[in-house]
Amino acid sequence: MLVVRTARELREHLDARLRHEGEGASVGFVPTMGALHDGHLSLVRAARSAHRVVVLSIFVNPLQFDDPQDFAVYTRSESRDLDLARSAGVGIVYAPDAHEIYPEGFATKVSVDTRLTGVLEGAVRGSAHFDGVATVVAKLLISVRPNEAYFGEKDFQQVLVVRRAAWDLGLPTTIVSCPTVREADGLALSSRNVRLSEADRRRAAAIPGALKTVVQAVREGVADAGVLSARASEILERAELDCEYLAFVHPDTLEAVTRVTEPTRCAIAVGLGRVRLIDNELLIPPSHEGSERVE
Ligand code: AMP
Numbered sequence: 582m583l584v585v586r587t588a589r590e591l592r593e594h595l596d597a598r599l600r601h602e603g604e605g606a607s608v609g610f611v612p613t614m615g616a617l618h619d620g621h622l623s624l625v626r627a628a629r630s631a632h633r634v635v636v637l638s639i640f641v642n643p644l645q646f647d648d649p650q651d652f653a654v655y656t657r658s659e660s661r662d663l664d665l666a667r668s669a670g671v672g673i674v675y676a677p678d679a680h681e682i683y684p685e686g687f688a689t690k691v692s693v694d695t696r697l698t699g700v701l702e703g704a705v706r707g708s709a710h711f712d713g714v715a716t717v718v719a720k721l722l723i724s725v726r727p728n729e730a731y732f733g734e735k736d737f738q739q740v741l742v743v744r745r746a747a748w749d750l751g752l753p754t755t756i757v758s759c760p761t762v763r764e765a766d767g768l769a770l771s772s773r774n775v776r777l778s779e780a781d782r783r784r785a786a787a788i789p790g791a792l793k794t795v796v797q798a799v800r801e802g803v804a805d806a807g808v809l810s811a812r813a814s815e816i817l818e819r820a821e822l823d824c825e826y827l828a829f830v831h832p833d834t835l836e837a838v839t840r841v842t843e844p845t846r847c848a849i850a851v852g853l854g855r856v857r858l859i860d861n862e863l864l865i866p867p868s869h870e871g872s873e874r875v876e
Pocket residue numbers: 612613614615619620621623624731732733734735736759760761762763769770771772
């Protein structure tokens with residue numbers, strides 16, 4: 582496994598690797614902010630199953646942090662990350678520093694319409710968050726030029742924003758969304774989970790618990806978002822979780838849904854001390870059972 586620090590080195594080594602692999606070799610790309618866990622590694626496994634060459638990037642992107650404190654304490658564990666990436670079969674790790682991505686005088690921004698970026702995470706974190714995400718991902722996709730790039734459904738709004746930006750900019754990469762990897766009690770793996778106190782970690786299980794209850798209620802025919810919201814809120818409140826939002830939205834447009842008669846995303850964000858956790862599930866009403874969307 583090669584570790585490269587600049588876009589130029591990346592291009593040289595990736596081109597050489599592709600020449601070596603010969604005709605038909607394709608590239609799968611997994612962008613991350615490091616602090617790798619099995620959620621990230623599941624993206625690597627998906628990329629490996631479809632592509633001979635897998636590139637993983639590690640870059641804690643300052644542009645997408647609305648809270649400087651969150652950026653300052655974000656886990657950085659490069660040597661451990663490189664060991665994990667190597668064992669998972671990554672071919673090239675691209676780990677640039679901030680100056681490589683944002684050179685002196687950097688003045689360009691990729692900004693996706695607020696219909697996708699001004700709601701849910703964008704409403705809480707501010708519009709700069711998804712501008713930061715879209716800008717860095719566009720830049721990485723231009724440097725790596727992968728056939729497919731892999732993202733986690735846990736950040737489903739991010740998937741929509743990145744897919745929109747890649748399409749609108751004419752980037753030749755397909756954005757693939759992969760299922761959320763969870764702990765035994767259902768909590769979605771996140772680099773931020775390690776910052777939870779033991780008590781908060783236990784309470785956090787109410788997030789997937791609330792989502793599970795909603796998924797089940799919809800399956801049983803409950804369609805009213807108000808009723809579903811009340812059931813989920815009760816579970817979150819019982820765990821004394823401070824809910825930032827609990828929303829029912831169209832899975833592609835993010836428009837608010839009041840009756841779940843079509844596949845709908847239920848998205849939850851909670852604050853636990855200084856840690857924010859997000860999660861979501863796709864709700865399938867009985868009339869659509871058996872016709873789940875494949876992304
Ligand atoms: P991050 O390093 O947090 O920016 O995440 C890098 C990628 O891993 C993003 O596409 C995330 O959506 C994805 N990811 C994070 N947590 C999980 C998880 N629990 N399951 C699957 N993918 C995840």
